[in-house]
Amino acid sequence: LKPCWLESCVAYRDYIEACVCMRSQDSRQNAKRIPRLPRGLRGHPEEVRRLTFAPWHAEQQPSCCKRAYGRLANWRPEISNPTIIFVFLVVTGAMVNFDSGGTAAVLVLLGRGCPTEGVPDPHYPCLSEADKGILGAVPFLGLCMGCPLVGHLVLRHGEKHVLMAGLACNVVATAVFACVLNKYWLWLAKFCVGLTQSAICVFSTVWVSKYAPARYKTLWYGLNQSSVAVGTLIGYAVCGYLVEMGVYYQHGFKIQAFWLAITCVLFTLIPSSGLDTRSDPDMTAEHVERGGRWGKPCSSPPQAESALKTLYRLRGEDGPQESWDVVFQDKVSSETPLDSQTQLALLWERPIFLTSMCSLCGVYFVVTAVQYWISQYFIVNFHRTGAEVTTVFIIVAGSAPILGVLSGSAIVDHVGGYETASQMARTSALTVVWGLFAVLAGIVSACVQPGPGSNTGGFY
Structure with missing residues (x-):
């Protein structure tokens, strides 16, 4: 004789198989039928009872409109590129x-x-x-x-x-x-x-x-x-x-x-x-090593760098410095938070940073003054209309920065950038030459004197 609990399990298995067979049928008549509980399943778990008496229409697949609405409601656009x-x-x-x-x-x-x-x-x-x-x-x-x-x-x-x-x-x-x-x-x-x-x-x-x-x-x-x-x-x-x-x-x-x-x-x-x-x-290390997210190799692989360092060591020479930051080693670990005084002290030990900041201050002193007062100066002193002044300023201010950024970046990248000390020296020399041209242009423009009435030559 089989125990009562085993008979209940067998009856429950037969009932589940009957439910699966009925759900696989597509006829509306079978979909509306609700199977009876087989004998011996009294006292089954509450979850089985809930599944047994659940209506069949709740298990049907949602329509295309409902699926599209669900995707639209759960859609979260992101800009990750x-x-x-x-x-x-x-x-x-x-x-x-x-x-x-x-x-x-x-x-x-x-x-x-x-x-x-x-x-x-x-x-x-x-x-x-x-x-x-x-x-x-x-x-x-x-x-x-x-x-x-x-x-x-x-x-x-x-x-x-x-x-x-x-x-x-x-x-x-x-x-x-x-x-x-x-x-x-x-x-x-x-x-x-x-x-x-x-x-x-x-x-x-x-x-x-x-x-x-x-x-x-x-x-x-x-x-x-x-x-x-x-x-x-x-x-x-x-x-x-x-x-x-x-x-x-x-x-x-x-x-x-x-x-x-x-x-x-x-x-x-x-x-x-x-x-x-x-x-x-x-990700940053891999991104920089491989030239960004385009997968272009911009530096030698780690194996080549290790072999190069070994070769220099066997020859009794010092390997090339990999970065300009090596010239100025920080006195504290990068993971240690620095206070303001320590950060200022470290900045004072970087002459490239200080000279660059002083140069930018001088450049922006002139550029900001010219850009801010140029409209009123040309309208009042050169007696020009606002539309003419705006057009000339757009031509000058639109062409000069774009050409400067494109040509300057191309030249700096062509000479090697500014990662090593030698590259930084070449870039600094090019910057000095570039600045001399700007000084000469400023001296020439400062010598233009506005005259009475229409002064087309001085204006243009």
Whole structure:
């Protein structure tokens, strides 16, 4: 005799097989039938009872519309390609500098609200020449104060959160600048614009240093830096032509705020892993070694490097230095957090960094002054129309940075880059020669004197 529990198991097995056979049939009549429980299955588990009395229509496959709706509801778009992210960072960097060119284009209009200009226009602010100078200086003051703050925040929070917070605050500051007329509010808004755009300025350079392909790193650095000039050019063109067409000057900055708001939303599509510069050090080493994500070998494999070092050691010679950073060995481990004084002390020991920063300060002193005052200077002193000044500025400012970035990056990459000490020396010599040409051009342009009436030769 079989025990009772064994008979129950056999009956349960027969019942499950009957259910499977009935579900495999396609007829509607069999689909509506509900099988009875075989004898001896009383006291079976609750899960079996639930499955037994479940309606058959619940097990049917969903329709195509329901499946498509489910896929659409669960779809989460992501931008993970480093090239697309780089283009996105360049476009964002250009748009945060839109107001720099836009302010220069409408600078001559920012004094219409003053009674000294005749009948004051209440729809325009009243800024003197000194006030206009402060308006152009406070964004850079905010940028200088924001860069160390952003670096401190990035060390303690995710790069994506810091970047999105900076962009969101930049949208608010730009919108305020596009809606106020009081000079103090204009100064405050401009200061906040510079303070909040420091996030993208700091992060984009750090991101390029990690994700840029080794063969095109100089080009990526140049394109990243040229986003400032491109944004200034776009802002100058949009605001300059809108004003000439009779559009109120604040509408140009509202366009910038709207575009930055869209950019801030699009940043949510980029995963944190695509922006985090500290999350995957192994990927970074492979990325740089193989020339980026295109799989092009840019350096010798580890076996070749080891063999080369062994050969140098057998010959009693020192191997070639692999990087310029070897010249200045850090006195502390890279994993040890450094305080501000130690970081400043390390920077003072790097003459290349100090001389480069001093040179950039001199370059931007001239470039910023010329770019900011050129519109008012040509309109007032050379008696030119705003449309003509805008067109000439677009031609000059649009061609020079692009040609400089492309030719300079190509030359630096052709001579070997700046990874080793010898390559850095050659690059520094080329930079000095390049700077001498800029000095000569500046001296010639400074000798041009505006004359009364139309001065076409001096203008062009």
